[in-house]
Amino acid sequence: MPITLHDVHHAYPDGTLAVRGVDLTVDRGERLAIVGQNGAGKTTTVKLMNGLLRPTRGTVTIDGQPTAGRTTARIARQVGYVFQNPDDQIFAGDVRTELTLVPRYLRWDAAYTAERVTRAVDLTGIAPHLDSNPNDLPFPVRKFVAIAAILVGTCDYVILDEPTAGLDRPGTRQLLALMDRLRDEGIAVVTITHDMRFVADAFPRVVAMADGTVIADGTAADVFADDDVLARSQLQRLEVAQLARNLHLTDRAIRIDDVLHLIP
């Protein structure tokens, strides 16, 4: 069962119409990257998916259930949202406490709590930091703490807002491995990102947004091949894609392997 947005509009209290007529379906276990420039409506769209925002027109359903009339707290059990800035999300004085906020809220017993926390810690590689104050940890570790705090919950969908921002290469590898394990468990990952390498490497489906609407929905190769979509969403091609295009090798390259055989 999917998350379905049908003709969704959202106007902020100041009148800004951030999303206008979005139709989008995210299936269980799917990976979807939403791309576009700042102000395109990406964040509004994902916040509509987990009930942080409500449509001012249109409907959002999760596994067939409309979000209208359900609390954000309840929706958040199904759809987890990891903020771009971990400091907007983390508030406990040590990592272990941060990770048990959801279990305590949901009154899980000790054994189940331990099981879920262990899994989340294992997925994110933060075991050495459980007794630390999050404020003393480097930014990438805080980021994984924020991800772990969401993964302790039993979400079927996880939204990652700019997950690779500020990550080094080991951090990015950790993130990719984590996403593979989530896919194996049937958990969908929706990301908003400006990191086109991350998109091309890890997301079979890419949605490009501009001016509050979806202007493309396809593979990374489809999106990067479309000049009109790139211009409207102000996306930059990957270096290898731009090179392949400039040299008239191919319009559909997104990886080095796509061009290697085309160069004499």
Added chain:
Amino acid sequence: MDLANLRDVTFTYAYADSAALEGVTLHLERGQLYGVVGTNGSGKSTLCSLLRGLIPHFHKGTVEGTVEILGRNLADWNPAELARTIGCVFDNPFTQISGIKDTVFEEIAFGLENLGVSRSDIVDRVTSISDRLGITALLPKNPNGLSGGQRQKVAFASIIAMDAEVLVIDEPTSQLDPQSSQAVFEIIADLKDRGKSIVLVEHKIDLMARYADRLVVMHAGKVVAEGPTREILAAPAVDAADVPRPEVTDLAFALESVGKGLGTIPVTRPQAEAAIAARMRGAQVHAHHVA
């Protein structure tokens, strides 16, 4: 006079078990844009703290070896004088923003006021840097209400406006989109062209390849390589330090591995395009001769 000379410097933070910098010997010249790359925890930010004098004045710990900044021993610098000479952009804009100013304009002007810059000059400088960063519309807003990316731009603007001779800039684009990241790098490159000395920590390797004169590669508290950007990005030290290469450099290595080496290792797309275009022309000429 050199920007900095570090000889066999080891630094251990107070209460830490192991050294954050270990046996670092580094010679930085003036008027250059140095890129510092390495994984998290490799010592990049500690190196910045040392160059800015935050070590040992603010972050306590044990410094061994000698550190000279602009020809003077670090211990002999007055911290306030060093702070005026070296502008620092911190990696976390939340650390940087004062929290006591009501508008972004006043926030950017704050450092200038402390330097005794005249009001009309302050207005000029704040207006000009805000324009270049595309944050003019934010000037009347409260800094506390900004997004992470906006805050990062404000923190960057407030330091650039102070026009210090030396700039130490730690991950200025971590929360910015590609267009804004590019704008930040262009401003940094302009400052270098105006003779400023810059030390820049940044993960975005494609931008580093394009703009940095020289790269310092750090790994586990040590400087494992230092040299001209193009040379360093082709060197094995980059792999050992787990630092990514530009995509076009990876492409050149991939071509080499299948017996189609370009005879040069490009680090920017125009360099790669030129080398591959030359190869394609050569192949056409060859095909023509065979025919």
